[in-house]
Amino acid sequence: MSNNIVRARVGIEGTRTLLQHQFGPDSMPLEKQERTGVAGNDPQEWKKSCMVNSDGQLYLPGTYIFSCLKNGSKRTKKGKGSVQSDLVATLQVEEDIVLLNRFKPNNNELQFHQRLVPEDESVDVFIYVTSVRNPATRGRNVRYRLATRPGWKCEFTLSWDKTVVPRETMKAILRDSGTFGGLGDGITIGCGRFDVISYVELTEKEVQNEVLEKMEKVSKMQPI
16 A cells, blocks of 8 residues: 555544435336325335435445535635545545444334424434425425434545645545535535544554455455
8 A cells, every 4th residue: 555545534423413315226116116105295205215224224325425525625725726626536435334323213113203303312313304395396295304313423434645635634624524514415404414523544554454354354255
């Protein structure tokens, strides 16, 4: 690995509610499926766009982290412009999946709320219900999103060339991304914002140990 490459583990904590809405294959299935709800109001629609693993743990794709930092870097100045083009040229988010510290209750235990922060502090994960304007019909539709209240946390690993983006600049990008941007759905209404709670650069020895662990795993793999 080049001496110019920096790797850092970053921890963040949400200061605003995080909404999930991923447009994937389930959002537009190839085969016709049984209809739920009515036109413009389907209480089951969140199931097609939520990001939850088999253990019920909420997650975000690593690409969301990249996009968040890319957008946030517009606020990080470099001369008369920003550092965005430099960041995009060198940044890598090493995890494909970034796990959150939140788990979805059983479907029959999920509560529906019209507030972004439920009054009941014991409710960490819920369905956020709101109305949106349909530009095609000019009417209003009801939307259902899987949500988690402020206090959600996650960790991810970044790598980049320090000659392109200095360390202190990367820290500023992280701060700006959490303050002015956010993760997930609804960032235009202030959702998904966060604080950086940890930033730890990996030492060369830690990097070497990770490489050795990966090589050992590969050596134990049996050919198909």
